[in-house]
Amino acid sequence: KNQVEQSPQSLIILEGKNCTLQCNYTVSPFSNLRWYKQDTGRGPVSLTIMTFSENTKSNGRYTATLDADTKQSSLHITASQLSDSASYICVVPKSGAGSYQLTFGKGTKLSVIP
Amino acid sequence: IAGITQAPTSQILAAGRRMTLRCTQDMRHNAMYWYRQDLGLGLRLIHYSNTAGTTGKGEVPDGYSVSRANTDDFPLTLASAVPSQTSVYFCASAKEGRVTSYNEQFFGPGTRLTVL
Numbered sequence: 001k002n003q004v005e006q007s008p009q010s011l012i013i014l015e016g017k018n019c020t021l022q023c024n025y026t027v028s029p030f031s032n033l034r035w036y037k038q039d040t041g042r043g044p045v046s047l048t049i050m051t052f053s054e055n056t057k058s059n060g061r062y063t064a065t066l067d068a069d070t071k072q073s074s075l076h077i078t079a080s081q082l083s084d085s086a087s088y089i090c091v092v093p094k095s096g097a098g099s100y101q102l103t104f105g106k107g108t109k110l111s112v113i114p
Numbered sequence: 115i116a117g118i119t120q121a122p123t124s125q126i127l128a129a130g131r132r133m134t135l136r137c138t139q140d141m142r143h144n145a146m147y148w149y150r151q152d153l154g155l156g157l158r159l160i161h162y163s164n165t166a167g168t169t170g171k172g173e174v175p176d177g178y179s180v181s182r183a184n185t186d187d188f189p190l191t192l193a194s195a196v197p198s199q200t201s202v203y204f205c206a207s208a209k210e211g212r213v214t215s216y217n218e219q220f221f222g223p224g225t226r227l228t229v230l
Contacts, residue, residue, distance in 0.1 A: 004156070032213075042223060043118075043204050043206075043221030043222050043224050044204075044221045045221070046218050046219070049218060089156070093213040099212060099213060100170075100213060101159055101162070101173075101213065102157075104156035104157040105156055106155060
C-alpha cells in the first residue's frame with residue numbers, strides 16, 4: 001500500500017531557530033517527492049519537487065533532502081520566521097496504474113513563536 | 115491574476131440538499147482535481163479530469179459527481195449531502211495529468227462545507 005508518514009505531528013519553535021521535518025514513504029517505484037506549505041485557511045503551495053536523482057534542493061530558507069535508498073526525505077527550515085507557521089505536507093505520486101494520482105502525508109503543523 | 119478560484123468560500127447546508135462547488139482556472143491547464151481535507155487525514159482525491167471531456171474517480175468518489183465541459187471549469191456536485199461530507203474541499207490543476215514528472219499541482223483557496 002502506498003503510504004507517506006510524517007513526523008513530528010506538530011512542532012513549536014522559537015523565532016530564529018532552525019528545524020527539520022521528516023517524511024518516510026513506501027511508494028515503489030519512486031519518481032518524485034514534493035513538499036507543500038499550507039497556511040491556515042489556505043490551499044497548499046508547492047515548496048519543492050525532487051526527483052530520485054536529487055539529494056538536496058533549496059528554496060530560500062527551505063532545504064529538502066532525499067534518500068531514495070532509505071525512502072526518507074527531510075525539510076530543513078533555517079532561521080525560522082513567524083510566517084513559517086503552517087502545515088508542511090509531504091507528497092509522493094502513487095505507483096503503477098495510479099501514477100496520475102498523489103498520496104499526501106498528514107502533514108506537520110509548525111508553530112513559530114516570538 | 116492567473117490562478118484558481120473556488121466558490122463559495124464557505125457554505126452551511128442541510129442534509130439531503132444538492133450543492134455544487136465551483137472551480138475555475140485560467141492557466142489553460144489540462145488536468146484538474148477535487149480533493150477533500152479532513153482533520154487528521156491527508157488530502158484525499160475525490161475526482162479528477164486529465165483533459166476536457168474526460169473524468170475519473172479518485173480515492174473517495176462516492177456521493178460526488180463532476181463534469182468537465184471545457185478546459186477552465188470543473189464543478190463538483192453533491193447530489194444529496196450527508197453530514198460525513200462536512201469537510202474542506204480543494205480544487206487543483208496541473209499542465210498534464212501524469213504526476214510522475216515535474217508537473218506541479220496548483221491549489222485553489224478551498225471551500226469549507228458544513229452539512230447539518
